[in-house]
Amino acid sequence: MHDDDSSSPVRRKLVLTVGAPLAATLAAALAGWLAWQAMSSDGGERVPKALGPLPVASDVVQGTPPAPVARPLAGKTVVIDPGHNPGNFDHPREINRLVDIGTNRKECDTTGTSTNSGYTEAAFTLDVSHRLRTLLQKQGATVTLTQDADRPYGPCIDERARIGNAAKADAVVSVHADGSGTGNRGFHVILPALVKGGAADTTRIVGPSRALGERIAREFALATGTAPANYIGGGTGLDVRKDLGGLNLSTVPKVFVECGNMRDPKDAALLTDTAWRQKAAQGIAAGVSTYLRD
Incomplete structure (x- = not known):
């Protein structure tokens, strides 16, 4: 009794x-x-x-x-940028038009890649982004998505950057999966290079973006059990680029996470697995959280 x-x-x-x-x-x-x-x-x-x-x-x-619920990210704003859009396939003319990325002009967006079985990058990025949003909101963060398949296509890469800037985000994460050759495996995080030209000036975000990327790379490896890419970044899981408008035009800390290679059968088996996608979201969330709490 x-x-x-x-x-x-x-x-x-x-x-x-x-x-x-x-x-x-x-x-x-x-x-x-x-x-x-x-x-x-x-x-x-x-x-x-x-x-x-x-x-x-x-x-x-x-x-x-009752005991208070831990909300370590209360007061923090995170923008999640799900790469591509499922509707891009039906709007080739719109996504192929050129937009200004500061240093030059580039296509508005692309359709993204897919696995050999037809699982699209756009579907993958939305799924992981939804999971990531839930995890961050539970920690008290205010979370915005740049798109939620709620528009015909896009947004274009310059608008994606503006969404994060307008939100005055403490961190922006663009979720992607790569489309490299078979045998190329693993994840990597893309960091902004020092770019200054036209509308692009990454001077203030290079340092904090690297700190954000390093934490995500560490936590992603721990959560998923996968290794950094064996084909880019020299085994560090980090890659610095100056040709991405989403990074060049950002005025707040921002990184791209390439969660794996959809064109490699072994990586594709992970990316199409629901449980693994949850781990991927947990790894990204842990990286964002440790960065924002430091």
């Missing part, structure tokens, strides 16, 4: 309403106890005591507030 079983006729705990005077409660209990003690049958045999032993202060249950 549990200690708090209310069905016991022998012993009941006296519950004190929060704020009620303890002395008055105990006095009332004492009076009732004495009254029952005074009652007896004609033969002198006492009637069973209704209250049992006199309650003591230790029997009084005080109301206590």
Whole structure:
């Protein structure tokens, strides 16, 4: 029987309403106890005591507030940029138009890659981004997605950067999967190079973006059990680029995470696995969290 079983006729705990005077409660209990003690049958045999032993202060249950939920990222803003868009396939003219990325002009967006079985990068990035959003929100972060398959195509790479800038994000993560050759395996995190030209100036974000990328690379490896890419980054899991408009035009810390290579069968088996995608989201979330809490 549990200690708090209310069905016991022998012993009941006296519950004190929060704020009620303890002395008055105990006095009332004492009076009732004495009254029952005074009652007896004609033969002198006492009637069973209704209250049992006199309650003591230790029997009084005080109301206590619930423990606060840990929200280490409260007050932080994170923008998640799911690479590509499922609708891009139906809008080749729109996504092929050139936009200004500061140093030159580049296509608005692309369709992304896919596995040999047809699982698209756009589907993968949305799935991981949804999982990542949930994990970060549970830690108290305010999270925005640049797209949620809620628009016909895009947004273009310059607009993706502007979304993070407008949000004054503490961190922006662009989720991707690579389309390299068979045998090329592993993940890597792309960092912004020092770029200054036209509308592009990454001077202020190079340092913090590297710190963000290093933490994501470390936590991603731990969470997924996968190794850094064997074909780029020299085994560090980090790659610095100056040709990506999403990085060049960002004014807040931002990185791209290439979670694996969709064109390699072994990596593709991971990327198409639901449990592994959850681990990928957990690794990215852990990296973002450690960066924002440092």
